[in-house]
Amino acid sequence: MPKLVTIFGGAGFLGRYIARRMAKEGWRVRVAVRRPNEALHVRPYGSVGQVEPVFCNIRDDASVRAALLGADAAVNCVGTFDKSGKNNFDAVHVDGAGRIARIASEVGIDQLTHISAIGADAGSDSLYAQSKAAGEAAVLEHMPDAVILRPSVMFGPEDQFFNRFGTLARYSVVLPIVGANTKFQPVYVDDVAQAAVKATLGQAQAGSYELGGPDVSTFRELMHEMLRTIHRRRLVLNIPFWAASIIAPISEVVDKLSIGLIPAQITGDQVRSLKSDNIVSDDAKGFAELGIKPTSTETLLPEYLWRFRPSGQFDAIKESAKNLRV
Template sequence: MSQLVTIYGGSGFVGRYIARRLAKDGWRIRVACRTPNEAMFVRTYGAVGQVEPVFCNVRDDDSVRAVMRGADAVVYCVGVLAEAGRNTFKAVQAEAPGRIARIARSEGVTRMVQISAIGANADSASAYARTKAQGERAVLEHMPDAVILRPSIVFGPEDQFFNRFAGLSRVGPVLPVVGADTRFQPVYVDDVAAAAAAALHDPATRGVYELGGPDVATFRELMQTMLTVIHRNKLIANIPFWMARLMAGAFGILSKVTFGLVKPPLTTDQVRNLAVDNVVADGARGFADLGIVPTAMAAVLPEYLWRFRPSGQYTAIKDSAKNLRES
């Protein structure tokens, strides 16, 4: 019988790619998520009954254990960029990974992969980065042979990075950014999934791996690349950190007085993160150690950002027609 893996957060951006990869490799998969009815699409990744979405609250021991019973491996890829209600950084990124690891050990699970993030640091000024580090430490305490993957900013068709800023570029002549000179090493989501699959397939793989793509660029350079792909000319304006902190504070107050109805487009914690480079550290293990060649942005961005072009899918046709008229 094929092996069974429980993927916590398996219907999310990164999790769905891991689920699809493992389904192709023959694994049986439980996709543990808060809203299984909205995750039915994962069933199409495999044969009938091979991939099943199931309800799970990662803040609850019994819920975590129920969806883990009988599993050979677990993957944890739940995370939050901004806190909302009970889904705080502490609950989701510090406590929950340790809970999964503790229960996995008690259930006899032999393999665990945790999706963390480059920049995880127990001494960071950012609560996001601190809780990522706390979660890693808790996982290794209970599952010392676990694999921890730390990707830089992840891009792909469903991302909340390039898609978000491409959408903003359609409004007004200026594209504002915070931390224009901060460096990133964007990594393709399916490469992260390939790393997770490789870690599960090889029992000898263990420890921390930092995942970055072949391109290292500043925030400003990434936005210029995105604008080139979508054929738009915009002024990229850097918002100073002191101003960004004031703006984030105001957004936070507005969110509180509206009882969360208004979602802050920028938080104080995100400003703190944007002040630190997000690239693979010197000497860190990475894709090469897992036998994976990462994908360049140029090979992927045009495949999903075309819809933000002024003429969308008809841009190439219009350009061709323009060339005919000029000739």
């Protein structure tokens, strides 16, 4: 009987890549999500019945226990950017992560891989970073041999980073950003998935790994790279932190008053997060220790951002046609 892995949040941005890779390794994959009917896209990742979405609410012991029953390993990919509501930072990043680790230990699962984030720090000004650090502590309390992966901002075809600004560049001549000089180390989502699979297969030592791509760039530099890729000229406008600190609470109030119909474009906690660089620490273990060569943004962005070009997939052809002489 093939081994079974339960992937919490296995239908999300990162989770789907882990699910696909685990299926290729021959494992049965249980994708634990709140809305299984919206996760049917994971089924074709393996043979019939190999990858199955199941219901799970990580705020409930019985639900988590049912999702882990019979599993040989578990991966927790669940995360949120919502600091309020039922599925807030503490409920998801701390209590949920701790619950998964505790029950995994109780049912005899030896291998747990937990997805955290670069910048997880109990002393951070950001509530998000604080909750990520608290979640790591909760996991290690019950599963001291867990593997914790801390990726920088992830990119890939379904990302909410480059795609978000690519969409904005279609309709606006200005790209407003906060923290233009803040440094990032974008990491390809499938490289993080590969690291998670190595951990699940027991090919990584217990401990924390900070995962960043091969290049470090400022927020402004990343926006210019994106604009070059989509063949558009736009003004990248830096919003000072003091101004963003005024805009953010107003944006959050509008979000609440509209019941989410007008989502907050930036929150106060995100402003605080953007004051710190999001890069791999000098003394951290990372891709090198896992034997993985990370993919650059330069290699991959043209493969999925082409749709934001003025003429989409035909943009290069039209540009070439301009050079033809009649």
